[in-house]
Amino acid sequence: MSQAMSNSILSRFPQLRGENISFAPGSGGLGRVVMGAGVIAIAACGLIGYFGPADVHAKQALAAYHIGVMAVMAMCLGALFLMLVFHLTQAGWPSPFRRQIENIAGFLPIVYAMVWPTIIAEIMVGGRLFQWLTDAKDGNYLLNHKSFWFFGGGEVGHGSIPFPTFFLVRAVLYGLIWTYLVTRLTSLSREQDTATDATPFRHARFTSAWGMLLFALSTAFAAFDWLMSLDYKFFSTMWGVYYFAGAAFSGSALTVLILAVLRGKGKLEGVVTHEHFHDLGKLMFSFTVFWAYIAFSQYFLIWYSNIPEETAFFLYRSNYWAWLGILLMLGHFIVPFLIIIFRGVKRNPRLLGAMAVWAIFIHIMDIYWIVRPMVYSQMPDPPHGPLVGLTDVLGITGVVAIFAGYLIVRIPSRELVGVGDPYLVEGLEHKNYV
């Protein structure tokens, strides 16, 4: 966008100036405090886990941290998905808030790095959460069958744990793919601010085309590796889509939340309007339905085929955990469905923002439901006490706080709108005619 063109946009849309689309320099200091609190919470979680009684606490602490990381990673992946799909379809309406999606996705390389402590700790202690590491010592038929997937081949069960080569190779690959896609698309978007034509966005579209394919595969396989493998005997080909559904749901919810907060602070007045909230609400609505569709389909096929390795997944989540499953049914589908379906809710930034908070909470509970029952699954007599403990709260909120702090620091650090965006006029004039 040439200087003359961006000047003409600025004279047509005076709301694209000054305080409305930027913060005073030095804003976001609170973010560092929040990040610090997050680090302290994670450290406390780890200490309780390490010095707590017996094996359960260490497992619980690790699981809590892992839940937080996987839930936040899903939100970042959801944002990356939105970036890719908006570039790919040359969508005009998201241009006023494209920067906020990029801000969320910017945390993806960091949250990816936060998986490594878990992986390294697991390999060093021989598997507390990743049961397949523990069982590789003695070996069994099912694990032998998957030994290529985890260990790169060979038989397991020789009294020691083989090095999980292929598992680590894949973990590195996900990091490379995600980091490249996020940094490439973000830097192209920045380049566009000063570019003389739409070349950077054309490159972004090209990157998104093959990037979307790699995104789909890497997200699905990361979900297989880091969530489904907690019970290595279990398998579900739908798992990747299930994780993606939660990712897209929470990612669009977080975008809504950020925009609602910014609007509440008097920013983006006349830039991000109720028309944009309306469409983001549609995204939230469609992904809550999509999640329910996938979640039910996964359950239904397992219920119908009645194969022991598969049904065990739901067996672990019945009894003491049944309340959580019911909470998910209600909170992840029925309640958001019945609320967001109304046009008035979607067009009201406050209401939709409140629904976004709920969506993020229930998404974390979804990951909790996936990870947490596995902590007790191997015990002959699991505790009947409180199923949400101090370590859980500390570990999860710790990771979420680091993420929140990152966003609080990052969002005010540059202009809230990319004024060189070639679709900006279309985005500003966006209306829902239906």
Added chain:
Amino acid sequence: MSTPMYVTESGEAIHGIMAEFATPADLYHAAEKIRDAGYSKWDTYSPFPVHGMEGAMGFPRTILPLLVAVGGLSGACLGFLMQWWMSSVDYQLLVQGKPFGNFTDGGWQAFIPITFECGILFAAFTSLIGMLALNGLPRWNHPLMKKERFLSSSDDRLFVCIEAADRNFHPDRTRALLEGAGATSIELVED
């Protein structure tokens, strides 16, 4: 129709007054004027959708979503009842040792996909048929179709027609309103 209020010189009942406009913007602003003058039985005709026209014409929100919700829910209920009656009341069939589908034995879970699909099917039918019904379709003919000039409204012309059945309708005042709104030509439409 009962005795028409207005007739032409040759005694034919009048359907309304039709006016042509040059540009979509003219049509849009004319619609706003007619809306503000309190007319209710009238319509605009254009070969392409004019965005925001429903607002300029003062349309209330359609009740179609409500109809679709009712249709979808009844479809889902009917689908569920159908399966329950067939598989657990009328002719119990043991499939893979699964429960028959009484409400307490958990077998009802097998009914969910069909229930969902029936809900979708009925919702889709309701939205299509409801849309047609609310638009007064299908109908064999329309008085405007008798006008040679009007036929190009599906090609490149823009029209407004205010019906004589409207309680604000008056041959002279309505004509004056349309003229004032910038109509390029105005003519009477016989019923």
